[in-house]
Amino acid sequence: DAGITQSPRHKVTETGTPVTLRCHQTENHRYMYWYRQDPGHGLRLIHYSYGVKDTDKGEVSDGYSVSRSKTEDFLLTLESATSSQTSVYFCAIGGLANTGELFFGEGSRLTVL
Amino acid sequence: GQQVMQIPQYQHVQEGEDFTTYCNSSTTLSNIQWYKQRPGGHPVFLIQLVKSGEVKKQKRLTFQFGEAKKNSSLHITATQTTDVGTYFCAGPEGLTGGGNKLTFGTGTQLKVEL
Numbered sequence: 192d193a194g195i196t197q198s199p200r201h202k203v204t205e206t207g208t209p210v211t212l213r214c215h216q217t218e219n220h221r222y223m224y225w226y227r228q229d230p231g232h233g234l235r236l237i238h239y240s241y242g243v244k245d246t247d248k249g250e251v252s253d254g255y256s257v258s259r260s261k262t263e264d265f266l267l268t269l270e271s272a273t274s275s276q277t278s279v280y281f282c283a284i285g286g287l288a289n290t291g292e293l294f295f296g297e298g299s300r301l302t303v304l
Numbered sequence: 305g306q307q308v309m310q311i312p313q314y315q316h317v318q319e320g321e322d323f324t325t326y327c328n329s330s331t332t333l334s335n336i337q338w339y340k341q342r343p344g345g346h347p348v349f350l351i352q353l354v355k356s357g358e359v360k361k362q363k364r365l366t367f368q369f370g371e372a373k374k375n376s377s378l379h380i381t382a383t384q385t386t387d388v389g390t391y392f393c394a395g396p397e398g399l400t401g402g403g404n405k406l407t408f409g410t411g412t413q414l415k416v417e418l
Contacts, residue, residue, distance in 0.1 A: 236405055250305060291335060293394075296346060297346055
């Protein structure tokens with residue numbers, strides 16, 4: 192498995208509180224992604240990064256922000272968590288133009304009460 | 305934006321039966337990828353198809369890419385309990401700097417009963 196570590200793996204929080212999920216990779220890969228997974232929706236892209244300090248929005252970016260100050264770390268922040276953000280969050284690396292496959296972390300399960 | 309649909313959403317089979325999941329994209333794809341996610345696990349890359357009409361096999365799994373490069377299928381022959389999981393197809397869109405982001409289908413959840 193690719194060297195991708197997500198933390199925390201599980202978190203329960205209350206509505207209105209800030210939450211930060213961390214993705215750490217040891218592969219020195221340029222591209223990193225945050226997806227959320229919900230029943231009936233598959234995996235939906237939240238934000239992605241194509242280099243240090245280079246990020247862009249995915250299809251479900253409202254309510255989320257990201258930062259990438261180092262190649263190995265990609266942070267996903269929920270400034271004020273809502274119950275609709277209860278989900279499983281996956282970080283991924285990869286997506287080179289010639290090969291294209293993504294390697295996923297183990298996931299972070301977030302419950303917002 | 306690009307949309308990728310999969311059918312069926314769920315499939316229950318008896319061990320030994322065959323299984324097929326279908327994937328359809330709203331746009332022509334440069335390639336299509338398939339992933340498997342075991343219950344409680346994370347998606348794992350299975351294969352990538354690039355050419356129009358391409359067929360690839362991995363043991364009991366057969367993957368096809370449509371002639372128009374807008375649809376694909378995964379067929380499992382003689383399912384086993386180890387095949388249990390959710391199967392996703394995914395199509396790429398170009399990114400700034402030459403990378404790809406993947407749009408995933410909704411997935412087909414396969415359950416195999418003894």
